[in-house]
Amino acid sequence: MSLRIVVCVKYVPDATGDRHFAEDLTVDRDDVDGLLSELDEYAVEQALQIKEAADDAEITVLTVGPEDASDALRKALSMGADKGVHVEDDDLHGTDALGTSLVLAKAIEKTGYDLVVCGMASTDGTMGVLPALLAERLGVPQVTQLSEVSVEGGVVTGRRDGDTASEQLEAALPAVISVTDQSGEARYPSFKGIMAAKKKPVESLDLDDLDIEADEVGLEGAWTAVDEAAERPARTAGTIVKDEGEGAKQLAEFLAGQKFI
Amino acid sequence: MAEVLVYVDHVDGAVRKPTLELLTLARRIGEPVAVHLGANAEEAAKVLGEHGAVKVLAADAPEFAEYLVAPKVDALQAAYDAVSPAAVLLPSSAEGKEIGARLAVRIGSGIITDAVDLEAGDEGPVATQSVFAASFTTKSRVSKGTPVITVKPNSAAPEAAPAAGTVEQLAVTIADSSKGTKIVSRTPRESTGRPELTEAAIVVSGGRGVNGAENFPVIEALADSLGAAVGASRAAVDAGWYPHTNQVGQTGKSVSPQLYIAAGISGAIQHRAGMQTSKTIVAINKDAEAPIFDLVDYGVVGDLFDVVPALTEEVKTRKG
Numbered sequence A: 001m002s003l004r005i006v007v008c009v010k011y012v013p014d015a016t017g018d019r020h021f022a023e024d025l026t027v028d029r030d031d032v033d034g035l036l037s038e039l040d041e042y043a044v045e046q047a048l049q050i051k052e053a054a055d056d057a058e059i060t061v062l063t064v065g066p067e068d069a070s071d072a073l074r075k076a077l078s079m080g081a082d083k084g085v086h087v088e089d090d091d092l093h094g095t096d097a098l099g100t101s102l103v104l105a106k107a108i109e110k111t112g113y114d115l116v117v118c119g120m121a122s123t124d125g126t127m128g129v130l131p132a133l134l135a136e137r138l139g140v141p142q143v144t145q146l147s148e149v150s151v152e153g154g155v156v157t158g159r160r161d162g163d164t165a166s167e168q169l170e171a172a173l174p175a176v177i178s179v180t181d182q183s184g185e186a187r188y189p190s191f192k193g194i195m196a197a198k199k200k201p202v203e204s205l206d207l208d209d210l211d212i213e214a215d216e217v218g219l220e221g222a223w224t225a226v227d228e229a230a231e232r233p234a235r236t237a238g239t240i241v242k243d244e245g246e247g248a249k250q251l252a253e254f255l256a257g258q259k260f261i
Numbered sequence B: 001m002a003e004v005l006v007y008v009d010h011v012d013g014a015v016r017k018p019t020l021e022l023l024t025l026a027r028r029i030g031e032p033v034a035v036h037l038g039a040n041a042e043e044a045a046k047v048l049g050e051h052g053a054v055k056v057l058a059a060d061a062p063e064f065a066e067y068l069v070a071p072k073v074d075a076l077q078a079a080y081d082a083v084s085p086a087a088v089l090l091p092s093s094a095e096g097k098e099i100g101a102r103l104a105v106r107i108g109s110g111i112i113t114d115a116v117d118l119e120a121g122d123e124g125p126v127a128t129q130s131v132f133a134a135s136f137t138t139k140s141r142v143s144k145g146t147p148v149i150t151v152k153p154n155s156a157a158p159e160a161a162p163a164a165g166t167v168e169q170l171a172v173t174i175a176d177s178s179k180g181t182k183i184v185s186r187t188p189r190e191s192t193g194r195p196e197l198t199e200a201a202i203v204v205s206g207g208r209g210v211n212g213a214e215n216f217p218v219i220e221a222l223a224d225s226l227g228a229a230v231g232a233s234r235a236a237v238d239a240g241w242y243p244h245t246n247q248v249g250q251t252g253k254s255v256s257p258q259l260y261i262a263a264g265i266s267g268a269i270q271h272r273a274g275m276q277t278s279k280t281i282v283a284i285n286k287d288a289e290a291p292i293f294d295l296v297d298y299g300v301v302g303d304l305f306d307v308v309p310a311l312t313e314e315v316k317t318r319k320g
């Protein structure tokens, strides 16, 4: 039977743009250009490699996000994924991590899966908790933060490089995994891939389709509340000197003045 | 007073510094009760008690080391059921966040990650976070359930606050469903003898400008003269010059030391995301236009191979 892979990809505001908050203190997704979270490209890449190593596999890319989030799906499809699922609903505005995990879990179950692949963290929220939340909600093993991964005979194995140790992990499918940016460069979409992606199917789902009530998600349903968001005051301009032989001395003087030496 | 659960991060009973910071923050909200999973709870309890833990709930089971994350969630949930705390605090490590997230689902609570400060508020603990590569500061709280909050290292100075630190055994049943991910083998990281990157008071980092693994000893020598940890930009890590565990930035470690010295690093947004909250920032870069200079308290435009070794000598002389 075919190996069903679902890759969760997020559409995020460009980190090199001027990211800010909207008036309701949610992330402003209108005024800043968005794109497929760069860390999720690694998830798509590993899914593609797992598919290439398998006899028969199909990759569905899944996103929860506003209309423009379809750009993220298209990018993943042009890299080589087979089809897309886009969960989109006005009532999703302001959904937090717990809410997003609820929606993703229902959409994953509806799609059908053997393996869920996530990025290590989103580049806007940078929480890195969604994969664990999904494993908990789906009731399947969590094999996360992998720098190396492979799937064979219904078993996923991988290496997790932690703070104090490097661990070799193993779990039977179905499972949720997440991969780091150490797992291997993501491929660029080829021209052929970009053309083919235009014809690949993308299914659109709303909260009704997933049997989720509006008050379980969105800003109202959120489990957390942001009360204040303030731009960090610009750092006061520092002293900059040109090294003409005295640079190290001057720097040492500064460090001594600050009591570091 | 309400109790606050603090998840203990330790290596064989040696409590890591971020946990002591958590205890300090926990005392602002209530009475800290530490949860120690694994060996040597008695030894850990001494340090935990000195920093304000009234109680240490201890459990040890082989499953904690044999399976990833989930058995620890079972144990933390048992502690939660035993105490009915006002909040649950964990360190913002990859594991701390994952344990916190799964507990949050189980107890129907919201989770806040990567807090850099915590204070008591009318509607529960208020967490300060630094977002969008530290260009914004937010204040948030958990609005449903018992707040689960993970806190970054260096968010508070650990304070001594002697308390009983009484060890109590915690009864834990580990579900079969928590044994899904086997840890087949574990290779501990070799210690460099330098301070832990995320805990260090001073960090010296090198980037592409270091131009080769063979030159990193230049950075290490400065770090050693200052008693600092060594960091690296992703460019240096990707080139294979320094281990990934030392990477500073969005996909590496996030550091917040008293002093951060960047040598041969341009200051890309993803790098800044991991160091912008440092108290004092210093850069050495030969390009006067490098964006890192926008952040610095003190910058030297110059060749790092001139400046860094000379600075190391200056530091050694001054320290005598």
Ligand SMILES: Cc1cc2nc3c(=O)[nH]c(=O)nc-3n(C[C@H](O)[C@H](O)[C@H](O)COP(=O)(O)OP(=O)(O)OC[C@H]3O[C@@H](n4cnc5c(N)ncnc54)[C@H](O)[C@@H]3O)c2cc1C
Binding pocket: A038, A039, A123, A181, B206, B207, B208, B209, B210, B232, B233, B234, B235, B236, B247, B248, B249, B250, B251, B252, B253, B263, B264, B265, B266, B267, B268, B269, B270, B271, B274, B284, B285, B286, B287, B290, B302, B303, B304, B305
């Ligand atoms: C999704 C994603 C995640 C990322 N995560 C991270 C991350 O976690 N951490 C991170 O650091 N980056 C990260 N990056 C990469 C980041 O965008 C930059 O590419 C990287 O930080 C650049 O490293 P660098 O400053 O060392 O190199 P460069 O940008 O090449 O800068 C090198 C600097 O060294 C100076 N220099 C050269 N020679 C000398 C000399 N002899 N003396 C003095 N100065 C010299 C140059 O003037 C230059 O400014 C990420 C990127 C992406 C897309």
Ligand SMILES: Nc1ncnc2c1ncn2[C@@H]1O[C@H](COP(=O)(O)O)[C@@H](O)[C@H]1O
Binding pocket: A008, A009, A010, A011, A037, A039, A040, A043, A062, A063, A064, A065, A097, A100, A104, A117, A118, A119, A120, A121, A122, A123, A125, A126, A127, A128, A129, A130, A131
């Ligand atoms: N809205 C979303 N839609 C699809 N996948 C998501 C979404 N948010 C997070 N993810 C996935 O979860 C991972 C971790 O996200 P986070 O916990 O938000 O840092 C990401 O790399 C994605 O794979």
